[in-house]
Amino acid sequence: MALQNYSQQMAKLALYRQALPPPHPFNLLPCSEIFSFVRIGGQLCAEQTALNTSILTHLTQLEAANDAVYTELLTQ
Known part of the structure; x- marks a missing residue:
């Protein structure tokens, strides 16, 4: 869903x-x-800010930032 919204924003731009x-x-x-x-x-x-907030909220709920794969990518 978020990827589709992002693609729509890029198309508008x-x-x-x-x-x-x-x-x-x-x-x-x-x-x-x-x-x-x-x-x-x-x-x-405003639309991009709302989309970013939505994605960040979703990732925070999943605790994606604490995922081992995510932290491994950051340290490379």
């Missing part, structure tokens, strides 16, 4: 990146478009 015009010093965006991208970025950030 790719779509928003495609919507941005190519960078150019004389290509200034109108304020309304800038505010729109900031709003969308804020929404993505």
Whole structure:
């Protein structure tokens, strides 16, 4: 479930990146478009934060950080 949510977030990010015009010093965006991208970025950030919190809560309940495989990977 969490992996699917993460994949959905990455797909959204790719779509928003495609919507941005190519960078150019004389290509200034109108304020309304800038505010729109900031709003969308804020929404993505909030969704990603919720997803990260959900994953962390799930892993904490499983005590995954105390798993021998997990600690072994960290020490390599």
